[in-house]
Every structure is written in C-alpha cells, then in structure tokens.
Amino acid sequence: MSMGAYDEDEHERREQQASKVDTDFDDERTIYHGKVEYDAGESAEELLDQFEQIKSD
Numbered sequence: 001m002s003m004g005a006y007d008e009d010e011h012e013r014r015e016q017q018a019s020k021v022d023t024d025f026d027d028e029r030t031i032y033h034g035k036v037e038y039d040a041g042e043s044a045e046e047l048l049d050q051f052e053q054i055k056s057d
Helices: 008-019 044-056
Strands: none
Touching: none
C-alpha cells in the first residue's frame, strides 16, 4: 500500500472513535471558599526591582 492510499478499515475505526461521546467525567462544579487578593498598584519598574531582589537572594 502506498503513502496516501485509502484504507477503509482505518477510516471506519477513526469514524467510530470520533463519534463516541465521553460521559464518564464529573459534571459537578467545584465550589471554592476563600478570597483572592491582588494589588495592581505597583509600576512595572517596581515589580522588576522586586524581581531582581528576589533573584539575587
């Protein structure tokens, strides 16, 4: 069989695999408790200085 030749068995196998629907996953949402804090007040220069300080430690 040459490169690119049509293989009907392979085509059918891929078609069956593509038509399956996976329903074995958990469909419930995860509930997280807590809070997230972030500060967007620092400038890029201050963040770079802080990074350099951490990197040198």
